[in-house]
Amino acid sequence: MTRGPRALLAMSALALMATACSNATSTSSSGGSGAPGVTGTSITVGSIANLTGILSSDFAPIVDGVKAYFDMVNAQGGVDGRKLVLGFEKDDQGSQTTDLTVAQQLVEQNHVFAVVGVGTPFFGGASYLARQGVPTFGYQVSVDWKDGPSLFADYGSYLDFTGGEMSDAYVAKQLHATSVGIVAYGVQQSAAACSAAATGFGTYGVNVGYQDLTFGIGTDPTPDVLAMKAHHVDMVLTCLDVSGNIAFARAISQNGLNAHQVWLNGYDRPTLQQYGALLNGVIIGLQHVPFEASAAFPGVYPAMDTYLQEMQRYKPASTYNEVALDGWINAAQFVTGLRAVGRDLTQAKLVAAINSETDFNGGGLMPPVDWTGGNNHVRSIPPYCSAWVQAENSKFVPVFVQGTHGVFTCFDKGSDTPVTPQSGTPGT
Template identity: 30%
Template sequence: MLRTVRTLAAATAALLLATACNSASTSGESSGSSGKGSSVRGVTKESIKVGGIVSMTTASGYSKKDTDLGAKARYDRANAEGGVNGRKIDYLGAEDDGQDPARNLAAARKLVQREKVFAVSPMSSVTFSAGDFLNQQKVPTFGWGTVPSFCGPEYIYGFGGCMVPMPGGTITQSWPEGLAQVLGGAKGKSVAILATDNDAGTFAIRTYKQGFTAAGFKVDFAKAIVPATSLPNDWSAYTKEILRSNGGKAPDAVVSVMQTPYNIGLFTAVKRAGYKGVITDPTDYDPGLLAKDATRQALDGVHVLLSFEPFESGSPAMKQFKEDIRKAAGKDVPLNMHMMTGYMSADLFLSIAEKAGKDLTVESFQQAAKSFSDTGTLVGDRAMPKGQRESFGCGALVQLKDGAYRISSPFKCYQPIPFK
């Protein structure tokens, strides 16, 4: 495993090696093809079995449960349209890993060894400890490529590409370029970037410091210092340092690379300290967050990075997404980015499976993936195997203002920069 991936996965490396090496061999299929009557894991003449793994419950209260709804919505439409090359999708739903590495791996073992799924889609957890296991078992796996396990392994795919830069790869510029539009340009503008004190946070700081600098920003503060295991009760130490980072003055933008509970605390604190600049994060695009007054006030004015087309878009693809979600939920429900994660994970799996043809095996699926490409999706133009090495490079910013999200930087694909 490359050094960058080892660094980010240090917390779970021992667990992965110990369990993956001792796992029973269920790589999934015989040397024959399904059309000749031999067995292919999870595939029959009538169906393709798929499962998911999602952090539905977490210690902080943050939940990605609607990822499951998004996946179901896309699979339901596929089945209503006749399935994939005549086969219906038998979606088992998502296992809850509780954002725990051991449970993530246990869920993967269950789906592969007991349920015999052909694919895992969606996979949505920041503790993707099952990556090595699923890749070794030759299980096509799809999710949001924001952790290293989505970058490089042969059988694992990010629906927006690999969003964790690899050595020799690139860094997507959608966030800094979008923020430059919001600020009327990057030249002379200062940003302060804050992340949690763990491997992922440290790597995020390294990545975004390069990206914002390349876009023309001054990066006077970039630190991964917030405890990752518990929410701070007092944010004053962080806010004081941030608000003096621009030569003793406040920066033009505060960039948080943290999850919602942390952002609420940080943003509330900087606002109380009198900060009037731009605040931005990649997490808080969720109308459900607006139900509580304190949360709504904390996030008001924040510009949120999206790696997909905003819900506020009126494109045909977005209209189809909204219709599919409504049908799956049985009613109108507030949309959120977790639904999009499940939906587009399922969509990429379905698109590659369709190209693989009626004689579906892991080998035919992987062969189809090697030359797969399409355009005009909710995440922009997709291409493999590029997406296993780098992001598709597209994004938008939306701002929460007066209880509603508005597009502040339109969805666009940007030229990436080399990762150093």
């Protein structure tokens, strides 16, 4: 069910470092036959994240989410009598080459059982870990995650840019928009996400009045905004990173464009508090239960209640951070698999157990992922669900709620009306 817009977090890096080579596809094993890192009392794993450098704030919090989840599980006695140990935290510095090096270190020197908490713009070690059959869990920002059955990205390992086109169009309908302006960076992830979105608007009679899929990082958005104004655009959809979105918000305000702003990235409380009134009314799409749903709908989203409580206890600064939530979900997937296998644990058994799951939802934080038959490794399957929040007076508020408390709006492929969320979708 992965839509892809979350990949825009690293879009600046992907554009600036476009010369980096992608991994070659390789034949993957189904998992190691042994159980490195496993003793009678503990299971030792490692993580790989961009912990230092200009992009560290976009990726490093994934480790906090993993640790918080492990702490919670260990306080409850661990898994089958074994404590979970994140024994090796590797920093790939945002480098594809370094990523491969530290992946090899985790396997060949540190002998970890799994890699839990991969957060990096360039997953250079993906193919290597897949060949070794190492169960691997992380935040997906590239197609590298589909390399093998042992790679488990949050929300599914298939990076799908087409699944959300009707969700974006549905938002336009709810806003009574008649003409939309679409802007994306001139890199594959960004342009593909916005190109897919553009296909759905006609279903609701919304015209694509202006489109720029080659916008440059750091470029002045004023010409785009003036062109939108000339084309009477009343909704602007951006497939940009946070800095690009802020630049457009300023230009829209300064040039008097009266248009709703819809972002596919930028759900960040510090950013909202920093820019305040400039972002008032901005709508942002999510793939998970909004943090604010816990207070807005008491008792309806207990998994979010638990996440917020445990993160506040473990590391308050990372609580309202989507990448920390990704780490929590990664750890939850790992533990769900461990419990399915039981005490007689091997890497191969863990991989097989997870690939038998039909409805993993992070414990109640996201719509279900079906891993069976290669689903969500090689393709995406409907329905496609999104949650939406709106900035109001320096706070995010869930919007487009279905019924009394359903934060997710779901569509089948090409459908023009919302469908009933599948069983296991939080809030249903």
